[in-house]
Amino acid sequence: MDVIMNSHEKSKGIVGIIVNHKKTIEMIFGILVVLSIICSPFVKVNYDLTEYLPGTVQSKQGIEIMEEEFGYPGSARIMLDNVTLYEAKQYKDKIAAVKGVDIVTWADTTADVYQANEFISKEDIEDYYKDGHSVMNIIFDEGDSSKVTSKAIDEIKKICGNKGHYTGSAIQNKSLNENLNREVKSVAVIAVIVIILILLLTTTSWFEPILFLLVMGIAIIINTGTNILLGEISFLTKSVSAILQLAVAMDYSIFLMHSFTRERAAGTEPAEAIARALRQSGRSVIYCGLATTIGFIALTLMKFSIGFDMGVCLAKGILVSLLTVIFLMPSLILRCSRLIERTAHKPFMPPFNKFAKGAYKIRYGVLILAVIMAVPCFIAKDMNSFLFGNSSVGSSEGTLVYKDEQAIDARFGRSNLLMALIPNTSSIKEKQLSEEIENLNYAKSVTSLANTVPEGIPISFLPKSTTALLHTDKYARMLVYINTKDESALAFKCSDEIKALIKKYYPENSYLIGATPCTQEIKSTITKDYNFVDKLSMLGVAIVVMIAFRSLLLALLVLLPIEAAIFINMAFPYLVGDTMVYMGYIIVSCIQLAATVDYAILMLSNYLDSRSHSDKKEAAMEAIAETTPPVLTSGMILSCAGFILYRTSSITAIAGMGELIARGAFLGILLVVFMLPALLTIFDKPVIKHISNAKKRSERRLQKIKSISIGS
Missing domain, CATH: 3.30.70 (Alpha-Beta Plaits)
Structure with missing residues (x-):
């Protein structure tokens, strides 16, 4: 796709294929959607974090031997209310007889409960029976997430009726499974409604939001179905991947539609307008997609392999979204161009020229404030309190x-x-x-x-x-x-x-x-992962930006506001005394970097375009005015998606991730819109030199193309 970005002649061929072979492209995507819908139900979901431990740690080795020798059993703890000692014994015997139950530990392991009451020592049974309440520990034949174990728990609940209270890893996994399946559906519905409202406010056609959601819906279905290639995915991946793909990748369709709308407003015919839109927005869309993908791929190198699971799924989702926008969306736009024009309305959002002037005036104040905050926040983010294990996820407060x-x-x-x-x-x-x-x-x-x-x-x-x-x-x-x-x-x-x-x-x-x-093993493994993954994702994004703009300085300028936003975001939990689930912390760091780099790339592209014909002040204000609407739309969608996860999920890890994503997206918008223009104007001289060198390279390429065509 690099030819889309650099050579008019060559890009014409690829763009021509996209524009002229609409039916073939639609048929290919239609087949992929059908296959993905068929495959989706067969993707297994894993709820056991220990499965992701590396094989070198003692716990993982012990689990593998335990599974081979005895099986690795699930466990639960049950308390019965308002029962006599003898009634408790009867319940215990019934529970022990349930298919899937291996061992039930209760008072009869330490005392003869069939003696007369005066001969039973309270000290012998108080760990299992007191004041009309009885507790027993259960070990199952199979693991916590096994269907056999799940059925056994259902049967035990039938036996105990309304007298029972249930906890333990098997109960947590079952609850997690049921809550997740219920919440994913409700989150999706709420997110779609909120995103439609945001798009209605920020677009200029009543039909555009439907088109955006159709394109993203197709990409999400394909990504979900192709997860079958992984065999199984983690519960974290299942819970957040679709909504994050929707929120993060929506940028690409918005960028393409903005370019198409601009061309149509200039009087260009639909087919030529979409071809020009692909050429104009191709560079930004492809490099934004690559930068985001690289950020997620960094997760795959974690030793705690839930990162691989999450990273592959999110990176694949971005690539699928990118391909769907580049290849399928032009066809859908052309098919619906009359409907888009018929449903056009006046923009609800005002022009951002006055806002740009105000943002330009306070740019240095925001820059100084961000620098002052970034240093203590960098220290504070490493002082957060964390939880690491299954219990921090499955038995969240409020469940x-x-x-x-x-x-x-x-x-x-x-x-x-x-x-x-x-x-x-x-x-x-x-x-x-x-x-x-x-x-x-x-x-x-x-x-x-x-x-x-x-x-x-x-x-x-x-x-x-x-x-x-x-x-x-x-x-x-x-x-x-x-x-x-x-x-x-x-x-x-x-x-x-x-x-x-x-x-x-x-x-x-x-x-x-x-x-x-x-x-303990998860904590040891994942804390070592963080610094490695954080640095690698930052380096990967920096390399993509450097290749895109052929400048190390511009790559550093793009990263500074994003990193400052991450430091401030991650310091918040420490400042308010919250305890976070560490997996959410490390994953959101990558998500925030990968998602908000799109905003910075767009701002930089607009500044460079404007700077080629304006002074630095005008270029900065033009870039702010041009960038703010799509960034605000995309950022509001990501922030609202995170907020919905935070408010609706009963699972601490997912709610915590949602809160971090919501706040991180908001901070990313602020610092990209206010801080990045300040940095670009401060380093304007080397930026000008970069533009000059880029022009010279472009002229040399054109001369080579002309000389080749004359020679042929």
């Missing part, structure tokens, strides 16, 4: 899972399941380890085969059907419940202590698995 978890914790304290995986070499060592862990003051219970079988009975005498839950030929499994959160400084300390005890008895081939150790 039913969160309420149930609070109710259970208030009655019985916290219960955090860790699983030790150790070589099956010595029942004596296994028993000693079990007892040492059990003596820790934060340990609630330890279940191992060595401490379950009565003394004097060799484990080898027991049938495999009895021992298979905790022993295989190679490994032994130990279930350890501790009274901490899944994710906290205390939980991490306890996890490290238990890990040290395990290594004392089994220095090699031993592992500690569970929400807490996995969260």
Whole structure:
């Protein structure tokens, strides 16, 4: 597509293909849409963050061995209200019999609940029964996200009726799945309504918003369907990719339509108008798309591979949108050109000439303020408080899972399941380890085969059907419940202590698995990813801009306001005392860079065009007046999309991402419109030199083309 941007003769050929082969192009896109609709339901969604850990970390290795030897089970915790001890026992037995349930840990593991009440010690059962309330820990046959586990949870809820409260990783995943499927639909509806309203206010035809949404809708359907090539995507990708693709890639269709409208206003026929619009806007659209794509591709190099999942999906979405706008949208514009003209109306937005004069006057004030704020914000953004694990996503404040978890914790304290995986070499060592862990003051219970079988009975005498839950030929499994959160400084300390005890008895081939150790590994992996991904995305965008404008200085000038906006945006949570989910933080940094670079490229292009025939003051004001309408439209769409995610999602990670995106888009508009023109006027001399050199290069190319044509 580079020929669209540089050579009139060559671009005529490509533009000619786009304009003259409308039916073929429409047929190709029609086939892609049908295939994508068929494929979309078969794209699996993953809700387990531990799946994205690199294979080199201990937790991931332990999980793989656990899956091979025992399966990697899901877990849940249930509290029943208003039950006697004997009723609780009956509920426990019914739950244990549910298909998909492996182990139910309850009071009958520590006491004989069939004795008369006066013989039952409260101390023996208070971890599981008190004041008419009973709690039990459940381990399932299959993983947290398994359909078998999901059906088992439904069956357990039927058994418990309105007496039950439910928490744990399996419950969180099921809740996350149900909330996500419901919320994605409602977010899409609200977003489309808001975007239509914004487009109606900022366009000059009643039909244009429908055309924009049709083009983006086709691109989103194709991107969603082609996710089948990935096999499965993360819940984060599913929840935000469509709305972000819509919000970020809308720029390209707006740029093309503005160019077409300008040509038609000058009296050009529709076919020639769209050809000229493609040539004029081709450069900006392609380089904006490439810069955005590069920003997202940087995510794919994260060691925590949810970045690969998100990066591939978003980058693919931008490329699909870019191709849809360049190849399909011209055909749709030509087909609908009469309808666009018939539904034309006076612009609701006033000309931005007066605004441009005001923005130009305060440009240095905004620049100084942004520089002053950027330095402390750069420091503050690294002082934010973060959450990293599954529990920070699945049991967000405001959800039913969160309420149930609070109710259970208030009655019985916290219960955090860790699983030790150790070589099956010595029942004596296994028993000693079990007892040492059990003596820790934060340990609630330890279940191992060595401490379950009565003394004097060799484990080898027991049938495999009895021992298979905790022993295989190679490994032994130990279930350890501790009274901490899944994710906290205390939980991490306890996890490290238990890990040290395990290594004392089994220095090699031993592992500690569970929400807490996995969260520790996620934290360690993803925090190392951030600086690498942040720098790489910035470098990638800088290279694209440098190639586009053939100037390192211009690339740096484009990045400065965007980076300042990112620093200020990311410092806000620290200033107001919010805790963020780290995945959202790292992903939004890339999204904000990738999305708002479009605004800066457009401002720079308009300034360079104006500067070729005006002084720097006039060029700056013309650039501001010309750039603000499309940037405001695109920025408002992205900001509103983020705000909708923030206000409608019950999932903390997604709501947090939405808030960052909304604020980041707004800050990006402000700094590009006010700060970038200030930088361009300050560095006007080298910019002029750049324009002069660009003209000379263009003249030399034209001379070569003429000499070749004369020679032929």
